[in-house]
Amino acid sequence: xxxxxxxxxxxxxxxxxxxxxxxxxxGITQAAVVINGEVIASENYKGTDYMLKKVTKxxxxxxxxxxxxxxxxxxxxxxxxxxDIPTIGLKTVKSCISLGLKGIVLxxxxxxxxxxxxxxxxxxxxxxxxxxx
Numbered sequence: 660x661x662x663x664x665x666x667x668x669x670x671x672x673x674x675x676x677x678x679x680x681x682x683x684x685x686g687i688t689q690a691a692v693v694i695n696g697e698v699i700a701s702e703n704y705k706g707t708d709y710m711l712k713k714v715t716k717x718x719x720x721x722x723x724x725x726x727x728x729x730x731x732x733x734x735x736x737x738x739x740x741x742x743d744i745p746t747i748g749l750k751t752v753k754s755c756i757s758l759g760l761k762g763i764v765l766x767x768x769x770x771x772x773x774x775x776x777x778x779x780x781x782x783x784x785x786x787x788x789x790x791x792x
């Protein structure tokens with residue numbers, strides 16, 4: 660994407676990565692929403708879309724004016740990459756846009772990204788970033 664993460668987003672990425680790694684040991688999560696150093700939500704067995712719907716009110720109250728916060732979606736540290744690969748697509752991107760998030764973070768070569776071209780166009784149009792770690 661044309662937009663790149665800022666220093667504040669790098670801090671959120673580290674926090675989100677730590678949450679996912681810690682909760683993944685219990686087999687719980689592959690995703691989290693982090694805004695200004697605060698974990699707003701982490702994914703449970705119901706999935707990313709459910710998590711994003713569940714936190715809509717809380718996020719909209721947190722994000723005022725400029726876009727902020729990230730969705731981070733990574734495989735678990737012990738993830739069997741033959742099954743349950745972390746996946747996002749246009750629906751997830753649209754949810755992140757409507758929530759006012761600034762970016763999406765994925766693990767390089769360890770996520771499935773559906774509708775990537777349409778998603779990148781939409782992310783650029785909304786001045787959001789997509790980055791990999």
